[in-house]
Amino acid sequence: MANKRVMEVINSARTRQEFLHAQTFHSSQGEDHCFSQQDLYASGDVKPKPDTWVYPLIQMKPFGIQIDEMVTETLLTEAERGARVYLTTGYFNLTQAYMDLILGTRAEYQILLASPEVNGFFGAKGVAGAIPAAYVYIEHQFYNEVCCLGQQERVRLQEYFRNGWTFHAKGLWLYLAGSSLPCLTLIGSPNFGYRSVHRDLEAQVAIVTENRDLQHQLHQLGFS
Template identity: 80%
Template sequence: MKGQIKAAKKRVVLASLYLGTGPLEQELVDCIETALERSLQACDPSSLSVSILLDFTRGSRGQKNSRTMLLPILRRFPEQVRVSLFHTPNLRGLLRLLIPERFNETIGLQHIKVYLFDDNVILSGANLSESYFTNRQDRYVFLQDSPEIADFFTELVDAVGDVSLQLQQDNSVKVVDGMVHPYQGDKVAYCEAANKRVMKVIDSARTRQEFLHSQNFHCSHAEAPLSKEPKAVGDGQPEPDTWIYPLIQMKPFGIHIDETVTETLLMEAEQGASVYLTTGYFNLTQAYMDLILGTRAKYQILLASPEVNGFFGAKGVAGAIPAAYVHIEQQFFSEVCFLGQQERIRLQEYSRSGWTFHAKGLWLHLAGSSLPCLTLIGSPNFGYRSVHRDLEAQVAIVTKNKSLQQQFHQEQLYLRSGTVSALTFEQPNRYVQLWVKMVTPLIKNFF
């Protein structure tokens, strides 16, 4: 990321849940400042723009936080830097006043993770925090020289930024002129305005790509084709062997593209096909679970063992969250066994000493193929939060390119895992207290 920032000439766009406050995060901010200084010395000082989108509640936590980390560059380069802080419209009124810090993040978040430098894009589920740079397992894909994808995500981040609070040089926030306030204004009006802004970006991209497909493929359903193989067709344009489909999920705004596509993939996976699915927080929606249990494809589901759960060892109530995930996992495993589906649906737990696990995604192997032709990568965890509460984005990468298929196949996540069996839940570290079992159904939609 630092190398990409240093090389950027026109834009740096960072969308994340939050920016950490440690030395590695400070290095990243210093790198942005150096790039802006270099731009200032150039003939056109406004040539490099920096747009940063974070979540308001998570980015405002504590005295030293994401906001205070970014204030120096905002103050030095106010014309080139924009810091937007998304505040969910569902946290308002008495709810906003009564729910304490940290717990208020359960209501809804800006959860998109996109890191963009000119026409190069990193898509991930990882945040801008030291642990992700050191010992927190996640996934990343680097799309190099992809102007269509870069433009789309720049416009998407700008659209969400327009309906977010803007960080000011005195560390206060304000709304964009003419915009409805996310928690002081009318909720319905705000969500309608946000839907309009975001859908304008999505519809514009869809129109552009349908035009390209009508020219090259006589097909009208792809979002953003990405060419990799120099096989000419038609007017001399290379025939793509890889396609990128951006999938956006913003249920508070009535946008549910990712949910629709994910359900379709799970529903239409045929007998003989294999689906590899992973999530750092195993808490699938009921719809996703029903589709997995009711379809004919084989599933290998990778999740975090309690020791690599990000909440393991946390203080207070948060320390019980890994046990709640164990309870949810055991309930799902019991249902798999009750239906006699143990051979078709296998659970595996990631384990790695000194590491935590945050990876999420999906790989689809068609019947008879040892290599995946499709992967999903981005911010969603496939749980209730991802579908209903948070702002999410990922991409479906569909490819015929054998080299790329091999790279997806060689992601090493499953090699560090053990298979879940009935004996797994008899281990002492899998004991779940009664109060956790009783509370989990009431709170599972918030974590």
């Protein structure tokens, strides 16, 4: 069963969603077609208990919308000892808040990022051609902090390289302590960097699941 802490991260959003759904259902059916929960049980028309929840997350900080940022920060904060967080981004430019949380929490982190050769800006003309080197510099700075804190075994960085390919994957997978399969994943547009948090419009979904088949598929799509 998905960890209670994970569910509480977006529990308020789920409550609002269910309330709005109930309002929409009843208003569209009209009074003559509204059934109470007891009526549904009596008729046997009862849906099975859900095992997967999908939550939309939006970020547009200039307009005061910070849902994605709050959820991501809470997940990083609540990750307990023994839990594993797999994170991938095409542009390694984590915000200072995200970096502090990774370095200050107890979970294990495996971060996958693009090597310079598979960065979309590699070989570009002008200033754009220096962007891959800039991300490598930021990566080295972060890894130096990891080493200074003696956390090389807990926080690991890997670079993706495949000849002739570019890498722009992004996402997050959460494995609870003692579990070999993820119970939560974030899928969408954020790069976990400054622009994603402070400047751009970003959209993604959080999928929380207790379904073993889906967990296996998420694991295969991740770092397996």
